[in-house]
Amino acid sequence: MECQDAGGVPEARLLEEVEERMGLGLDYLNYVRNELRMVVEKEMGKIERAAQWAVETLASGRTCWHADIGHMPELEVRIGREARPNIFKPLRPTPHGREVRLPEVRPGDFVVLGDQFDVTEGFIDMALEAKRLGAKVVGIGASMRAYRNEIPVRHFSGKTLEDVVDLFIDTHAPMGDGALTEGLRIGFGATTGVLNCTIYWALCGEIVEGLVKKGLRIPE
């Protein structure tokens, strides 16, 4: 399955009778399953490394922070969520003129920033600020490096989130969040929310395991 926009599909083809076959619903689920396998194959080492940093942070009495661009992840991982290990605190940026400040972040803290792709200016600002404050920063997002003509860099520095963080975990989500393209004028089916959340919970699980191995308790 290609992760590209279908482009202009003739109207006649669009309205053709769809053959009896596996429907787009199962196509979508298969697409997600392929992405999951790709993340396990290519990004699991990074998830493990990020978890080690988080364990070191908590072991030294420092704080782990998390923010996500929105849609599902921000609400899915909220405090009070059933079965949520209390690893991350929500990162609360404050505006400072045209810049952003992170008043709660301290040197030695650990920050995870979830982006849809890799170009959200506010998240690049937060990553730069967190690093300036002496925190270790991990980005979760989909690298759109191969599609810069379609999804251009927006930050004034010309940098992407991947460029400015200590570690970037790629969700391998499709260009523009359109997983399915066959017979469509534009790609359909976002996967960034599902993948960002999966990586977040997997990371939490790995951190908990690291804490237990060190004989430490999950923060209350």
Added chain:
Amino acid sequence: MRGDALLAKLYFNRIDEDLRRFSEEQSENLSKAAKLIADAVLSGGRFWVYDKGKAITSEVTGRAGGLLMVQPLQDPSGSQLRKGDVVAMSAVRGDDASDISLAEVAKTKGARTIAILPFRNPPKASRSLKDIVDLAIDDYAEPGDGCLEVPGHPSKICPTTGVINAAIMWAICAELVDELRRRGKEAHIYKSVFRVGSSEWNAKMREEFQKLGY
């Protein structure tokens, strides 16, 4: 039983296993849901999505690569619903009183109901959402929602309902795109705001959606 695998990998395996199982056991529910929604929107009804925590609603409404016709049901009392509508609910447990109430209100008003939820309720539950809605879909979540065992920790950690229910909701929407195509209709899809030309595309889609309702 755990081997030497990382907990992170176990979480990925669990999500993949649930999606595989769903594809094998419940694919016909995607078709049923899509037909139900297509019947509604082509007859002037509206397609609503609701979940108490708003995570799934936020995930599939006003979303890049998503459908313009999916609307967030903001009021859990069901006041926005009317006859001919369809509401797809996502629940983290089957016995939540407010979810059950919403499904009952929807039925009273003549709206159709779909729910994605764990069929395995806590033992004390006397009623379940799955017995009330028109179409119930099992997300295979365990009571308490956690799926990873941690030595020395009293309950399982890391929930599955958010990820699985979101994936199933997207799959329903994908199947709906297919179902509408079978009926000679084209669903309108948002273009990501990060993409070149998104403003023009989305304005055109909104205009067409306002006229057609799907």
